[in-house]
Amino acid sequence: MTELRNVLLILFCAIASGVAQTSPPPAPTPSIVYSMHDPVAIKDYKTNKRVVHEMVNRLVLAATGQPDVGKAWASLVAPTDRVGIKICAAGGELFTTHHDIVNAIVDGLAAAGHPRGSIIVWDRTLGGVKEAGYRPSADGYQLKAIAPREGYDSKAVLSAPLLGKLVWGDLEYFGDLGKMPMLSDTENTSNVSHFSKIISNEVDKIINVPVMSISETNGIAGCIYNMTIPNIDNWRRFAQGSRFGAESLAEIYSNPNIAKKVVFNLMDGLIAQYAGGPMPQPNYAIHHATLYASKDPVALDAVALKYLEQWRARGSLPVIGPLAAYINYASQIGLGNSEQNRIEVKNIGR
Secondary structure, eight states: OOHHHHHHHHHHHHHHHHHHHSOOOOOOOOEEEEEEEESSEEEETEOOHHHHHHHHHHHHHHTTTTSSOOOHTTSSSSSTTOOOOOOOTTTHHHHHOOOHHHHHHHHHHHHHTTGGGOOEEEESSSTTTTTTTHHHHOOOOOEEETTTTTEEHHHHHHHEEEEEEEETTTOOOOOOTTTTHHHHHHHHEEEEEEHHHIIIIIOSSSEOOOOEEEEEEEESSSHHHHHHHBBSOEEEOSOOHHHHHHHHHHHHTTTTHHHHTTEEEEEEEEEESSSTSSSSGGGEEEEEEEEESSSSSHHHHHHHHHHHHHHHHHHTTOGGGGGTTHHHHHHHTTTOOOSGGGEEEEEEEE
């Protein structure tokens, strides 16, 4: 009898093991992208400050389920967190992350107990922010660019098996200091990039605020792009349209300096640009008058790409999705959902 029980136990364990091996993994939790459209939010490239402020507040309330704006932002960032807001300033006067959106976020963070002067708003360069209405002295927050060379952290390193040509401004470029070297110098190559000191040392939590725009080299200049390409040196090797470069954006985003710090994504779709981006191209822009928000950067990028492809099709432009292969790859490595059937878009009425 004992031997029979042992045989049955072995058979049961073998069957259980086989079931465990063949059972599919549980499906990921669906992601929610919140959308708010208001046609009076922008007209002739001019925003309606009051309307935009209300749109930002309603989106963060919906995304957090909190009863008021202060508690909503407090649920995302703790009082002791050093908070940064990553904007996109590559679009100049008309296509930089809109000033009114950033001010609404800062007002909300202030309501949650964060002094305005402690909040960092940044991008790699700030060429168009003055024309776009940013006024650091009046706004009260810190407005920062990444300083060439000195702005990168020698200890915050990421490696990838793809050589890039270093240029002036990269941390490891070894041209004559104090002189502007020739950019054609072929000896300066490296497979190493460095994160900016802002992202590695100066902020603990990040509000990611990209513009709804195409990237001609990386498909879409959305949530993933906005946190990766502008925040590292030796970045040109990831903007070549190659399969390797595309997938690398997802891998870069998964670095703790980014993935563990970004707590909220709010995409500026007041004006959407479906070709030529992220540099300004008014001929390919529309007044979309919509803001999107999500805690899932992958889902938000997937939703934005769907719209951008539709506008490109209407303009008889080729699909650009293949250059954004990192969106699906980001889903595969667990950064979020890219499949439309795993994404719920909730429209918030006026």
